Amino acid sequence: MTSYLLRHLQVLFYSLGQLARTPFASLVTVAVIGISLALPAGLYVLLDNMQRVSGAWDGAAQLSVFLKRDVSERAGLALAQKIRARPEIASVNYISREAALAEFKRLSGFGNALNALDGNPLPAVLAIRPASPHADAATLARLGKDLQAMGEVELVQLDLDWIKRLNAILDLARHGVWLLATVLALALTLIVGNTIRLAVLGRRTEIEIIKLVGGTDAFIRRPFLYSGLLQGLGGALCAWALLALVLALLAAPVQELAALYGSRFELRGLDVSAGLALLALGALLGWLGSRLAVGRHLRAIEPR
Numbered sequence: 178m179t180s181y182l183l184r185h186l187q188v189l190f191y192s193l194g195q196l197a198r199t200p201f202a203s204l205v206t207v208a209v210i211g212i213s214l215a216l217p218a219g220l221y222v223l224l225d226n227m228q229r230v231s232g233a234w235d236g237a238a239q240l241s242v243f244l245k246r247d248v249s250e251r252a253g254l255a256l257a258q259k260i261r262a263r264p265e266i267a268s269v270n271y272i273s274r275e276a277a278l279a280e281f282k283r284l285s286g287f288g289n290a291l292n293a294l295d296g297n298p299l300p301a302v303l304a305i306r307p308a309s310p311h312a313d314a315a316t317l318a319r320l321g322k323d324l325q326a327m328g329e330v331e332l333v334q335l336d337l338d339w340i341k342r343l344n345a346i347l348d349l350a351r352h353g354v355w356l357l358a359t360v361l362a363l364a365l366t367l368i369v370g371n372t373i374r375l376a377v378l379g380r381r382t383e384i385e386i387i388k389l390v391g392g393t394d395a396f397i398r399r400p401f402l403y404s405g406l407l408q409g410l411g412g413a414l415c416a417w418a419l420l421a422l423v424l425a426l427l428a429a430p431v432q433e434l435a436a437l438y439g440s441r442f443e444l445r446g447l448d449v450s451a452g453l454a455l456l457a458l459g460a461l462l463g464w465l466g467s468r469l470a471v472g473r474h475l476r477a478i479e480p481r
Contacts, residue, residue, distance in 0.1 A: 192403035210412025215419045217358035242303040243332040253301045270304040369405045369466030401471045409463020413456045
């Protein structure tokens with residue numbers, strides 16, 4: 178077992194040496210792989226951050242319950258206390274008719290015009306914030322129907338349509354990312370395969386001599402497989418670095434934009450598990466492309 182591992186370690190360093198002897202070609206291949214992997218990885222990070230934003234909006238969903246105008250303040254407070262006792266409710270804020278009118282005057286800019294009214298046209302409002310485990314669209318829709326059925330309630334307003342549209346767009350984009358990743362994975366396999374094919378053809382005479390002295394296809398194939406694996410791994414590292422650089426450049430502008438909306442949102446890049454998955458994917462694609470290319474061309478090379 179130790180001898181087997183030592184042989185593989187020896188081939189690994191030999192493959193590194195072969196790549197180092199052609200630095201320009203190796204760097205170009207690694208860069209192409211890195212850019213190709215960075216595209217789906219970047220879209221994955223973008224969708225992940227958008228999902229975090231939409232999740233925050235879901236958690237901040239609020240129902241506005243407009244009471245009938247003939248409901249007294251005492252009855253409104255009693256209704257607020259009754260709703261507050263429900264397990265799916267986090268908080269209920271009672272806004273009296275007078276407080277609603279004062280806030281409307283302050284925010285609308287029509288204070289002088291509203292002073293000319295004979296009475297207060299606004300109803301009392303219950304601002305209801307659901308508990309986080311019950312903030313999904315289906316639960317909120319059921320809660321809205323329950324509240325609408327109460328005799329003191331005139332109207333329940335809950336605007337979740339735009340959140341549903343956003344989630345639908347995110348689902349569509351997620352499928353698009355997987356499709357793009359599949360296409361680029363095929364392209365990367367072909368890129369690595371073509372690079373290894375050129376390496377095999379460049380060492381044709383050496384391969385023929387090795388076969389003449391009894392070298393097996395597995396022995397000949399091994400350094401090429403390691404070369405493909407190393408190129409794929411290097412491309413994945415390049416993609417991770419490119420993605421980190423882009424996120425670092427965008428971090429400050431995104432924080433400034435989020436601050437304008439009173440949010441502390443920060444861009445989040447690939448976590449350790451996603452980064453390791455990217456490295457494993459790059460190495461696997463490099464190995465696979467090399468395996469396909471070497472297996473095909475070794476069969477065509479026979480000593481004369």
